[in-house]
Each structure stands twice: as structure tokens, then as C-alpha cells.
Amino acid sequence: MDKTKIMFNVHVTPMPVVVGSTKLEVVDEYVYLRQIVRLGKSNFDREVNRRIELGWAAFGKLRHIFSSDIPQNLKTQLYNQCVLPVMTYGSETWSFTAGRMRKLKVAQQAMERAVLGVSLRDKLRNEYIRSRTRVTDIAQRISKLKWQWAGHIARRTDNRWGRKVLEWQPRTSRRSVGRPPTRWSDDLVRHAGS
Known part of the structure; x- marks a missing residue:
């Protein structure tokens, strides 16, 4: 049986969590919907x-x-x-x-x-x-x-999270020093132009 797990982000110090009599295992990554999920990384x-x-x-x-x-x-x-x-x-x-x-x-x-x-x-x-x-x-x-996924997102007219995540801008106007990380949309812009 798979142990129950919990993830913390980098801003919280991991501490043991007990629910009922079950102690939750603290992990920094987890496979969810067959993909690795890591918070903050x-x-x-x-x-x-x-x-x-x-x-x-x-x-x-x-x-x-x-x-x-x-x-x-x-x-x-x-x-x-x-x-x-x-x-x-x-x-x-x-x-x-x-x-x-x-x-x-x-x-x-x-x-x-x-x-x-x-x-x-x-x-x-x-x-x-x-x-x-x-x-x-x-x-x-x-x-x-x-x-195909970009077309699917572009055709959406409702206000679901997929489009919100794609168009999200960080709260702070400053960014870290160095080249910005590659974004999902950079591949589309490289092939189709802006």
C-alpha cells in the first residue's frame, strides 16, 4: 500500500504531520497524474x-x-x-x-x-x-x-485555470539576475512569431 505523503514548499520548515494514527511522510517531490510535481523548483x-x-x-x-x-x-x-x-x-x-x-x-x-x-x-x-x-x-x-494544446487553450472562452496560468504575471516587477528560464510559450513564439 502506498504511504500517505505530504509536501511542503521552501518557505515552510517541514515538520511531522499525524492524521489520526497515520504519520504522513514528508517528501519534496511526488508523482501525480503520472508526472513529477515539485514545489518551488x-x-x-x-x-x-x-x-x-x-x-x-x-x-x-x-x-x-x-x-x-x-x-x-x-x-x-x-x-x-x-x-x-x-x-x-x-x-x-x-x-x-x-x-x-x-x-x-x-x-x-x-x-x-x-x-x-x-x-x-x-x-x-x-x-x-x-x-x-x-x-x-x-x-x-x-x-x-x-x-494542439495551445489551440485547445486559445479556443477556451470560459474562465478556467489553464488560461489564467498561461497569462499569469508575477507580483513583483523585479526578476532575478541572469537569463530568464525558458517558458512554455517561448517554443510557440519561436516557431510562429509573436
Whole structure:
């Protein structure tokens, strides 16, 4: 049975909480709706790493099919329908940096090499491997999911929290020193302009 947990933000000192006879475990992160939630911290790096691990787990369960003699187009369909959705679940809400996207692409390229049974020592270019596997590029899938979610938010006429969170401005007018962190909308502005 999963223990009951409680999270505190950085402004509160964690202290033991007892409800009835149950002592709540104090944690700094928690998996909720299959995504990592961390208060006061960016959870995107941890979530990308977690999604890569889950993608490899899904790939490993199907490894006997990927290494079999079935036609490549069936392996491609299996990858696109069973592994890629695991790796991109919830990605429409992430803010992406070049490093986060690179991690996902490297994991996908490693999986494609495993499907074909080639290694890095074979010195085959990624373009050649992609032309043989024909799997959906993870960056394109994430971009498509992000556009779909942006359209969904833009079409809303009610006053739900999704649009409020997107348009939220911090209370203070000052920001911390340095480059601001990448925001969710930065990807959309980069592709479509303001």
C-alpha cells in the first residue's frame, strides 16, 4: 500500500504531520497524474529523465518483437504506438531547452539503432538509420502535441485555470539576475512569431 505523503514548499520548515494514527511522510517531490510535481523548483529535467527511463522500460518489454524477423513497417508502427507515447506523455505542457530535447533525441536514436541491430561502431549516420526505421521524430511529435494544446487553450472562452496560468504575471516587477528560464510559450513564439 502506498504511504500517505505530504509536501511542503521552501518557505515552510517541514515538520511531522499525524492524521489520526497515520504519520504522513514528508517528501519534496511526488508523482501525480503520472508526472513529477515539485514545489518551488522546475521539474522538467527530472520529468524528461523519468520519461526516458519509462520509454526504455516500454522498449524493453517489446524487445523480443523489435529483434524478430517481422517487417520493419510493423516494428515502426509498434514503436510509434507503444514507446513514443510513453516518452512524450505530458510533454505539451513542458518548456523545452535544447538540452532537454537533445536527451530525448539521443534516447530515440539509441532505440532506433537497437531496432536495426546496429551499434555506434558501425558508423552509420542518423539520417540513414531514420530512413530505414521511418519512426516519427520525437521533436516533431512534441511540437505537434504542443500546438494542439495551445489551440485547445486559445479556443477556451470560459474562465478556467489553464488560461489564467498561461497569462499569469508575477507580483513583483523585479526578476532575478541572469537569463530568464525558458517558458512554455517561448517554443510557440519561436516557431510562429509573436
